[in-house]
Amino acid sequence: MKIEVLxxxxxxxxxxxxxxxxxxxxxxxxxxxxxxxPGAGKTSLxxxxxxRLRNELNLAVIEGDVASKIDADKIDSQGIPVIQIxxxxxxxxxxxxxxxxxxxxxxENIDLLFIENVGNLICPAEFALGEHKKVVIAxxxxxxxxxxxxxxxxxxxxxxxxxxxxxxxxxxFDFAGFRKAVEGLNPKVKIFEVSCKTxxxxxxxxxxxxxxxxxxxx
Amino acid sequence: MKIEVLxxxxxxxxxxxxxxxxxxxxxxxxxxxxxxxPGAGKTSLxxxxxxRLRNELNLAVIEGDVASKIDADKIDSQGIPVIQIxxxxxxxxxxxxxxxxxxxxxxENIDLLFIENVGNLICPAEFALGEHKKVVIAxxxxxxxxxxxxxxxxxxxxxxxxxxxxxxxxxxFDFAGFRKAVEGLNPKVKIFEVSCKTxxxxxxxxxxxxxxxxxxxx
Numbered sequence: 001m002k003i004e005v006l007x008x009x010x011x012x013x014x015x016x017x018x019x020x021x022x023x024x025x026x027x028x029x030x031x032x033x034x035x036x037x038p039g040a041g042k043t044s045l046x047x048x049x050x051x052r053l054r055n056e057l058n059l060a061v062i063e064g065d066v067a068s069k070i071d072a073d074k075i076d077s078q079g080i081p082v083i084q085i086x087x088x089x090x091x092x093x094x095x096x097x098x099x100x101x102x103x104x105x106x107x108e109n110i111d112l113l114f115i116e117n118v119g120n121l122i123c124p125a126e127f128a129l130g131e132h133k134k135v136v137i138a139x140x141x142x143x144x145x146x147x148x149x150x151x152x153x154x155x156x157x158x159x160x161x162x163x164x165x166x167x168x169x170x171x172x173f174d175f176a177g178f179r180k181a182v183e184g185l186n187p188k189v190k191i192f193e194v195s196c197k198t199x200x201x202x203x204x205x206x207x208x209x210x211x212x213x214x215x216x217x218x
Numbered sequence: 219m220k221i222e223v224l225x226x227x228x229x230x231x232x233x234x235x236x237x238x239x240x241x242x243x244x245x246x247x248x249x250x251x252x253x254x255x256p257g258a259g260k261t262s263l264x265x266x267x268x269x270r271l272r273n274e275l276n277l278a279v280i281e282g283d284v285a286s287k288i289d290a291d292k293i294d295s296q297g298i299p300v301i302q303i304x305x306x307x308x309x310x311x312x313x314x315x316x317x318x319x320x321x322x323x324x325x326e327n328i329d330l331l332f333i334e335n336v337g338n339l340i341c342p343a344e345f346a347l348g349e350h351k352k353v354v355i356a357x358x359x360x361x362x363x364x365x366x367x368x369x370x371x372x373x374x375x376x377x378x379x380x381x382x383x384x385x386x387x388x389x390x391f392d393f394a395g396f397r398k399a400v401e402g403l404n405p406k407v408k409i410f411e412v413s414c415k416t417x418x419x420x421x422x423x424x425x426x427x428x429x430x431x432x433x434x435x436x
Binding site (some may be wrong): 037038039040065066067068070089091118119120121122123126139141142143145146148149150151152164166167170171 | 284
């Protein structure tokens with residue numbers, strides 16, 4: 001009975017997500033749904049990307065948080081259009097929350113939209129928002145076992161970004177084991193290794209985004 | 219309508235949690251519900267506690283994970299009774315999942331039961347399990363803004379453990395700001411600072427547990 005209700009919710013969600021994607025496609029807005037555990041570096045990766053690509057692409061951000069507007073304030077301070085969604089008790093953004101945010105953004109002038117999801121490796125994997133790519137960030141201090149413990153998130157990912165490379169000297173993190181676990185769940189996934197603190201690996205990540213944004217415009 | 223359903227779920231859950239607590243009280247089993255983000259150190263804190271207190275108290279563990287039995291295997295390797303609960307799509311343990319696990323544990327011989335919840339700062343705050351204390355672990359690399367971003371979890375906590383002190387030289391973490399945010403939400407909370415890697419602060423944490431376990435037996 002409970003499962004049936006969940007199915008109804010997710011199929012209704014998917015229909016709205018498809019409409020959101022249609023709206024985004026009409027305006028050629030490449031949209032990335034960024035997901036991770038709390039504190040893995042979603043906002044930091046978005047800020048790094050803004051810094052590198054703001055002269056090349058017009059960016060905007062939708063911020064999802066249970067509470068607060070801490071992250072939205074950081075984006076706003078960069079002069080980038082940002083809309084905060086507070087989900088309250090809900091552990092994920094859902095497609096219906098995105099629709100009114102899209103209506104408030106100047107989509108005709110935007111090339112790249114980040115949707116920063118709620119910090120959580122479980123619920124956000126279940127809700128399409130209308131994005132073109134799902135990006136999952138895994139940070140080194142969380143440990144290399146996360147793909148095995150949260151398999152749906154890593155199965156759903158188009159791209160996995162391993163962040164906090166700068167902390168590697170002080171941690172145990174088995175890169176080969178992590179990659180093997182992710183690729184076992186998801187053979188087509190693209191993996192980047194970065195440090196949002198030092199900037200290591202950010203060039204490769206931004207090159208991928210640029211290529212995806214150009215491909216969308218052809 | 220959706221909110222009404224959630225209320226029904228949580229009040230049904232609370233009734234089962236009360237029955238679980240009754241069972242635990244009958245056998246004088248101090249029970250701690252341990253919650254955190256993925257990779258903040260729940261299993262590491264439990265393993266440190268086993269190491270320090272195993273000659274003083276009889277311990278057992280219930281492990282909650284979406285998938286896998288990685289953590290349960292670590293506990294089992296210490297010769298401590300452990301029961302794995304895989305929640306599948308569910309983002310939290312619920313009281314009804316705990317009842318059959320309690321039936322399978324030798325409660326008459328157990329003094330201290332850890333329930334390691336699913337790695338998530340949102341859903342587990344909403345479901346009582348029958349525990350005596352809610353312990354929330356926050357790790358330094360997650361950042362000091364977590365109480366503001368996940369207020370319900372820090373409001374529900376009886377005890378907050380700040381873990382990964384060993385990484386402090388390589389991070390920015392405002393202890394005073396973190397404490398102020400937690401105490402603003404929750405004036406009665408008890409806060410410990412530890413490193414599960416170096417053992418710093420573990421004595422104070424274990425002294426608190428010992429005192430709580432003794433109090434339960436009076």
